[in-house]
Amino acid sequence: MSFHPISITLYIGVLLLLSFLTVHPVLLILFLLDLILITVSFNLISHLKSFMKFSLLMVLTVVVLNPLLSHSGQTVLVFGPYIPIIGRLDITLEALLYGINMGIRMFIVLLGFYIYGSVVNSDKMFSLISRFAGKSILITAMAFRMVPKMAKKLKTASEAQMARGVKFQGRGKIANVKNTLSLVKIIVVSALEDSIETAESMYIRAYGSGPRSSYFYEKFGLLDGLISINAVFSLFLSMFGLFKGWNSFSFYPELSTILKDLDQLVYFFLVFISLTLPVFYCWGYKRWRFMKLKT
Amino acid sequence: MKWFKGIGLLNDLNWPVLSWFVLIILIILFYYNYEKKGSDSKTVAVAATLSALAAVSRVPFAALPNVQPTTFIVIVSGYVFGAQLGFIVGSTAAVVSNMSLGQGPWTPWQMLAWGCAGMSAGVLKHFRPKISKAGLTFFCGLWGYIFGLIMNIWQWSAFIYPLTLKTFFATYLLGFWFDSLHALSNVLLAVFMGKDLIKILDRFQKKLKATYLPPEYIE
Numbered sequence: 141m142s143f144h145p146i147s148i149t150l151y152i153g154v155l156l157l158l159s160f161l162t163v164h165p166v167l168l169i170l171f172l173l174d175l176i177l178i179t180v181s182f183n184l185i186s187h188l189k190s191f192m193k194f195s196l197l198m199v200l201t202v203v204v205l206n207p208l209l210s211h212s213g214q215t216v217l218v219f220g221p222y223i224p225i226i227g228r229l230d231i232t233l234e235a236l237l238y239g240i241n242m243g244i245r246m247f248i249v250l251l252g253f254y255i256y257g258s259v260v261n262s263d264k265m266f267s268l269i270s271r272f273a274g275k276s277i278l279i280t281a282m283a284f285r286m287v288p289k290m291a292k293k294l295k296t297a298s299e300a301q302m303a304r305g306v307k308f309q310g311r312g313k314i315a316n317v318k319n320t321l322s323l324v325k326i327i328v329v330s331a332l333e334d335s336i337e338t339a340e341s342m343y344i345r346a347y348g349s350g351p352r353s354s355y356f357y358e359k360f361g362l363l364d365g366l367i368s369i370n371a372v373f374s375l376f377l378s379m380f381g382l383f384k385g386w387n388s389f390s391f392y393p394e395l396s397t398i399l400k401d402l403d404q405l406v407y408f409f410l411v412f413i414s415l416t417l418p419v420f421y422c423w424g425y426k427r428w429r430f431m432k433l434k435t
Numbered sequence: 436m437k438w439f440k441g442i443g444l445l446n447d448l449n450w451p452v453l454s455w456f457v458l459i460i461l462i463i464l465f466y467y468n469y470e471k472k473g474s475d476s477k478t479v480a481v482a483a484t485l486s487a488l489a490a491v492s493r494v495p496f497a498a499l500p501n502v503q504p505t506t507f508i509v510i511v512s513g514y515v516f517g518a519q520l521g522f523i524v525g526s527t528a529a530v531v532s533n534m535s536l537g538q539g540p541w542t543p544w545q546m547l548a549w550g551c552a553g554m555s556a557g558v559l560k561h562f563r564p565k566i567s568k569a570g571l572t573f574f575c576g577l578w579g580y581i582f583g584l585i586m587n588i589w590q591w592s593a594f595i596y597p598l599t600l601k602t603f604f605a606t607y608l609l610g611f612w613f614d615s616l617h618a619l620s621n622v623l624l625a626v627f628m629g630k631d632l633i634k635i636l637d638r639f640q641k642k643l644k645a646t647y648l649p650p651e652y653i654e
Contacts, residue, residue, distance in 0.1 A: 206595060208605075209606075280486075284531050318627070325635065332635075339480035348476055
């Protein structure tokens with residue numbers, strides 16, 4: 141299954157924007173649920189291990205930092221010591237819950253970017269942007285290609301140096317560092333020399349002689365259209381919720397009530413449905429041949 | 436004015452959205468400014484090479500938090516090749532190195548932070564065309580801390596409640612040791628190879644400007 145980069149960007153962008161526009165715990169949990177559904181339906185769980193290790197650390201930082209920094213809650217759990225300038229370091233229930241809430245928001249942001257990175261094909265993204273920013277994308281693509289080339293060059297250079305009798309290990313720490321740094325200079329010089337060659341071959345192939353041609357043939361299919369419509373609809377729905385005050389939730393000085401009225405419950409349900417439907421579209425796309433014909 | 440409060444314009448809530456908005460606009464403006472100029476195959480090739488160097492140098496140090504020669508290479512390239520190329524090298528290095536280390540919400544902020552490092556070095560050259568070793572070392576060390584300052588903004592604005600200077604510095608202090616490591620590695624690199632690298636790049640820049648004259652022009 142392949143997507144047009146715009147539809148995925150729109151969907152993830154709207155989801156992250158909405159998670160920044162509200163602190164309501166119910167909405168944040170619903171957003172997280174959506175992202176988890178996407179992760180499961182795209183089989184991304186098996187790759188999640190290294191991501192989890194890193195992101196949990198960031199989430200934990202936010203959870204711990206909030207109660208330590210904010211003391212405006214009313215329900216004091218632990219009376220902390222008095223520190224000059226900063227004041228009393230009381231830990232309050234409200235700040236703790238706020239920290240957990242922000243931890244969820246942090247996880248939403250990290251998971252959103254992770255899903256975006258694994259679903260969107262970077263080549264497609266490049267060729268889409270290259271229409272507007274040809275030079276910058278060309279530089280990025282060239283730099284990306286040079287990375288393995290440089291690693292190879294480093295190996296060759298260190299072997300050549302070793303053949304000449306330079307030792308990178310076992311001459312005392314300062315001598316080791318100096319020898320390694322000389323290697324870096326070699327890499328810099330030879331990479332720059334190569335770049336002149338690259339520039340000349342670009343010149344020969346008439347780079348910069350006229351306006352740049354761009355060929356991006358990715359189709360914006362039915363699935364992409366449905367996903368984009370859902371994203372835009374969720375955005376408008378959430379704006380409506382903002383005006384109605386359904387998105388707001390206050391932690392300080394006291395927690396406000398989770399549910400104000402029945403309308404809010406309906407609103408939560410609608411937001412959740414409109415953000416979850418794209419997952420079902422993708423599921424249907426795999427099963428239902430009619431949708432494939434339309435793309 | 437109930438809706439005004441509801442939308443959170445005066446509230447703390449919209450600061451993360453605002454900071455992301457400003458960030459994206461800044462990056463787009465810088466790139467637009469670069470794209471507007473005519474393309475020259477030599478500068479494109481050099482920018483790509485320097486970005487690749489800066490990006491590659493980050494990968495072997497991935498296990499050590501914040502210790503990497505990327506900032507140093509970006510600063511030196513910005514110093515030699517000017518502010519605009521410095522920004523491009525810095526931001527491209529962020530994108531390319533994160534392709535192997537993992538993209539995330541930090542990528543655009545790194546693009547801005549490294550880009551600004553390269554750009555400020557280009558500006559520095561206007562005031563100090565022949566910088567001393569001590570000056571370069573100080574500049575590189577300073578950027579270790581400014582980099583942390585820029586990277587802190589998104590975490591602080593989106594996830595910490597009272598958005599005051601006090602909490603900002605508290606979050607900043609939490610990462611102070613990592614920033615110090617960053618600054619220290621920058622200082623060491625500037626001491627050991629700052630002048631050498633500038634010399635290499637300077638010589639190369641002269642070589643780029645050199646063109647062949649057809650024989651009939653030579654008398």
